[in-house]
Amino acid sequence: MVPIKITGLKSTVVAVPTRGPAASEVSASHYRLAVLVEVSTDEGLVGLGEAPNPVGVEATKTIIDSAEPLLVGEDPTNVEVLKKKLYAHYNLTHLHIHAACWALNGIDMALWDIVGKACQKPLYQISGGASQFHLCQSKWLPSSGRRRDQGRPVDL
């Protein structure tokens, strides 16, 4: 089996406008920010991830973009090896709460997505099987009322 190779890494910052702050949100913002990570491979598989933005989306985006030359040409199924490589390059450990450490989790997620797509299986089957088929969200997503409507995205 020929190993897959990473050909590129792309990060996109998106802001989804909402009617108001969501019920579980700390800040009083009228939008939600996210950094989407797309890792493309030579076989056409595109891994998808989302990176946290603890100190702003631009910092996260810059860190992710700077990791591209380290990843191109590598096998994306060696997730742990690549993560160790990135950790070594950015001088991190898993105990750090640096912006870089958080941003690399988006790449990690995208790499795992590629692993699942290469195996044609959902990730929960790779990591030991599903123990529950519904994820309870009722604590964070209000099911009715004005608060739920506040957090909902606005159509542009």
Add this chain to the structure above:
Amino acid sequence: MTFKDGCLDLPEGPGIGVELDLEKVGTYAQYYQENIKGKEFSQPWPTPQYMLMQYRRFFGY
């Protein structure tokens, strides 16, 4: 992804089971570039949770 009775159904499909709607991503990326970029920290952020709770209690939202 579908929500039912306050629960999120397990996504089907390989990997994390999520596909991007590229059109919407483009729209929201453009919205970020035009409206949010540079103004992200113009307001005091984040509001402490307990203050927000007080506001909510007072204003009733």
